[in-house]
Amino acid sequence: MVSHELSERARRLLATLVRQYIDTGEPVSSQLLARQSGLGVSSATVRNVLAQLEDAGYVHQPHTSSGRVPTDRGYRVFVDLLLDGRKQAKPPIDVENQLRQQVERSPFIDDLLVSVTHLVSRAARHVGFALAGSQGAVLQRIEFVPLGGSRVLVVVVSRGNQVTQKAVDAGEEVRSDELVAAANYLNTEFAGRPLLEVREAVLTRLQQERTLYDQLLTRALRLARSTLEELPTHQAFHVEGAASLLSAPQEGVSVSTLRALLEMMEEKERMVHLLNQYIDGPGLTVVIGAEHAAPGLRPFSLIASTAVEGNTIRTVGVIGPTRMHYSRAITLVDGTTQAVSRLLRDVN
Numbered sequence: 001m002v003s004h005e006l007s008e009r010a011r012r013l014l015a016t017l018v019r020q021y022i023d024t025g026e027p028v029s030s031q032l033l034a035r036q037s038g039l040g041v042s043s044a045t046v047r048n049v050l051a052q053l054e055d056a057g058y059v060h061q062p063h064t065s066s067g068r069v070p071t072d073r074g075y076r077v078f079v080d081l082l083l084d085g086r087k088q089a090k091p092p093i094d095v096e097n098q099l100r101q102q103v104e105r106s107p108f109i110d111d112l113l114v115s116v117t118h119l120v121s122r123a124a125r126h127v128g129f130a131l132a133g134s135q136g137a138v139l140q141r142i143e144f145v146p147l148g149g150s151r152v153l154v155v156v157v158s159r160g161n162q163v164t165q166k167a168v169d170a171g172e173e174v175r176s177d178e179l180v181a182a183a184n185y186l187n188t189e190f191a192g193r194p195l196l197e198v199r200e201a202v203l204t205r206l207q208q209e210r211t212l213y214d215q216l217l218t219r220a221l222r223l224a225r226s227t228l229e230e231l232p233t234h235q236a237f238h239v240e241g242a243a244s245l246l247s248a249p250q251e252g253v254s255v256s257t258l259r260a261l262l263e264m265m266e267e268k269e270r271m272v273h274l275l276n277q278y279i280d281g282p283g284l285t286v287v288i289g290a291e292h293a294a295p296g297l298r299p300f301s302l303i304a305s306t307a308v309e310g311n312t313i314r315t316v317g318v319i320g321p322t323r324m325h326y327s328r329a330i331t332l333v334d335g336t337t338q339a340v341s342r343l344l345r346d347v348n
Helices: 008-024 030-036 043-055 072-084 093-105 109-124 176-190 195-206 209-213 215-228 242-247 255-266 268-278 326-347
Strands: 127-134 139-148 151-158 162-169 236-240 283-288 300-309 312-321
Touching: 008 030, 008 043, 008 072, 030 043, 072 283, 072 326, 093 109, 093 326, 109 127, 109 162, 109 236, 109 312, 109 326, 127 268, 139 176, 151 215, 162 215, 176 195, 176 215, 195 215, 236 268, 255 268, 268 300, 283 326, 300 326, 312 326
Parallel strands: none
Antiparallel strands: 127 236, 127 312, 139 151, 151 162, 283 300, 300 312
């Protein structure tokens, strides 16, 4: 929420200062604020307000002879003002068109997340990420694809087009028509049921004596078990944009801090764990600088938008320096999240 201890004049001046600093990267003078704020006040009045803002921790003065720059607390007031007055976001037309083309090529969520991450990172010029997971995922279908010899690719598709696949050795060569029949049997029996329930049912049936006398049934259950026993507990996650961190100087960010973020990007489980701490439901999440739990992320801001549909949770976001174009980034990630939901509803 917007800090209630600030007057309307102070909030207007602070918002103008933050916008100006984001645009230029230079400390903002009282003279410039007096001209840009539209409040019709003198430089002396602006200086008095800035002194109060500095005492309260919203801005600071890098040098005695320079203007002011926002602190993380100042950015927070600015972002909350943006969120209070924002309208429903739409992604750039080219981003949505490219996502639509990707869905037409492949409706699987993993492929879509790769495209989302790339497009968001490129559009924002920051690190982009996309996360998708299911709570109580539901089986849509199972497919068996012959790989040659006795090897078979087991593909498990859950609702929302989330895909788990594993190459297994069937122990003997299996004809394509036998694999189709095995998959048809499993889909008839189990489609529409939660994956964890399907796994338990498969294991139970394999232990039943009558199963031993039905070769097709046994083969289908064993192939399914090989993948269902290792159902991933992690969420599908993609991150991209390390080059954006290295291609331009990051203000106030040391080389060691950049290295720590890059390592976190490589260790995806750490990033997923962190994101799960921040995201507790649908909507926007904005974490700015010192608000981060991880010290290595405190020179950065994170903006994420989450959509929850049934058992499926999807998040799109960016990580960039605290001096980022918040309005643009919020519109991008929120609009992209909504676009992904629309496109996947159309497919399903």
